[in-house]
Amino acid sequence: MTIMDRMQTLLGDRAPGHSLPQALYADPAVLDFDIQAIFNRHWLQAGLEIEIPKAGDYITMTVGQSPIVILRNEQGGISAFFNSCRHRGAQICTEERGHANRLVCPYHQWTYDLHGQLLRAGRMQESFDPKDYRLRPARIECVAGVIFVCLSEAAPDFAPIRAGIEPLLGPHDLRNGKLAYTATLVERANWKLVMENARECYHCRARHLQLMHSFRDFSTQDIYQEPEPWLIDFWARCAARGLKNGPVRGKDFEAGRFALADGVVSITIDGKSAVTKKLGAVGDGDVGTMWWAVQPNCFNHAVGDYTFLFQAMPTGPQETVVTAKWIVNKDAVEGVDYDLARLIEVWNSTNNEDRWLAENNQRGINSIAYVPGPYSEITEARVLRFVDWYCDASRAFIAEQRGQQPVHAFARARAAP
Ligand code: FES
Ligand SMILES: [Fe+2]
Structure with a gap:
């Protein structure tokens, strides 16, 4: 059986709304497919x-x-x-x-x-x-x-990604920033497990104690479906500063701004700014966090005083290298305007906690007992969008290689009896 036939069978076996079959998280041949179909073809x-x-x-x-x-x-x-x-x-x-x-x-x-x-x-x-x-x-x-x-000459249209992200991110003025720190993590987990973990906060309350000083506990709701008064008020404050809030979403990306916890202006251990010189048109820095995610390999947060990037790259069927970057105002001086250890503390801890979770997820998936389980429609909608995106992109690649029209997950779900 060729890898294309095998992938078609594996993708066909996937129950809608469920995690993927074991081989898609574990198999060397699947990683080769993922490189061809996903990483060599997408932004x-x-x-x-x-x-x-x-x-x-x-x-x-x-x-x-x-x-x-x-x-x-x-x-x-x-x-x-x-x-x-x-x-x-x-x-x-x-x-x-x-x-x-x-x-x-x-x-x-x-x-x-x-x-x-x-x-x-x-x-x-x-x-x-x-x-x-x-x-x-x-x-x-x-x-x-x-x-x-x-890497592909037949790159997907970038215009929707630009149109979605630029208005939200532009005022954060990253072109006047400097790279304050880079961290590299080697995670013994398939890249899809790393990205699934990065697309939900179902696990945050139990596993990210530092991060949850800054984040509201919205792990039990999708804040955008029915925005609550705190979010509507926050968006109005940001709009008055000329900041866009979103949320915006396209086939390959998502972005939006949400408020941090009450009294919190940055993602730090105490919720106070880590950098005195702010970056961009963010006033006193009380602008929540503007996050963006582009499929397949990143998520990012721009807060009032710094921006944090997270990029993942598969290096083996069960190994992923994560690169994390912190950006501050180019004129901010380490030791004067910011303390580096304080700047990176929360995301560094969060990344290490997530590494453990992804590796632990991989260990359980490798078991002969693993069967795909259902995602929560309440807290894992973004994970499901990522996984559906992966399945659709994979089917599209197979169809293209075979000169056929792809069948997308939504059409399959509708067609199911
Ligand atoms: S000069 Fe580059 S391979 Fe020979
Ligand atoms: Fe996490």
Whole structure:
């Protein structure tokens, strides 16, 4: 049975509203499929414009087996390229981040400019034309200072994602921020378990004691379905400051703003700001949290004094690397305007708690006793949207490979007797 046939069977076996069959969380062949169908095809949050402020600055990432480099050119533009040399394929930029006016392959020193054009290739034959050997570009989009890349030329339309997120995130002014801290976690769990965990707060009250100092306990309700007076009042206060609230939702993303707990202005251990110099048009910082999530790999929170990014990347069938980033005002000085340990404390603890939960989830799923269970319609609607998105994107990929029309989860549910 080919992986396409197997995936079709596994996706067909999934009961609507339920978690996925075991193999979809555990099987090496499924991860290969996920890389092809999801990570090589969809928009991935990759980092921040402020990480590459000057021409020649670059950051790298690896999607599946494909190294990617994202860099700024002399004109100030930002590009993404496949980080594989056009000679014999060696990886060109090998560091996580760096600076180079020219990209020089470490193998035979083929040299590329910041637009991916091959400038020099020593001792090649007369018939060789460097113009034929540009670095292969990846798609790239920047939204309010956040960089997204897509490895596929047939990238999904980015316009709805931009239209949804930019008005909410723009006033947080990430282009005038600085990266205060990066944390990397290796989680021994399938990437879908990491993202499912990140799409619900059903577990927050029991497992995130620090985070729940700041968050209202809305783990038993979907706050947007029937907004309560506290949320309506909060939205009115933010709107008076010129801030958009959402919620907005599209096929591939969600975003919105909600109020933190009473008297709380930031996601910190005591609910007070961690940074005295605020970032963006946020007044005294009492702007709740503006969160956004783009399928498949991220969730993020912008509070009044800092922004927190969470990006996940599968590195094995049961291994996921999570990168967390904290952004503060570029003029904020560590030790003067903020204490780094205080800034990162709550999300660092939360990430470690979530790592344990995802790994523990994986251990239970690996059991011969595992059968998919029902998501709560009250507290796990966002998890269900993620999982349905995954199933639909997977079916669409299979159908495309076979030249057929995809059958989506909603149509299947309606068609069921
Ligand atoms: S592989 Fe890059 S120069 Fe040879
Ligand atoms: Fe969590």
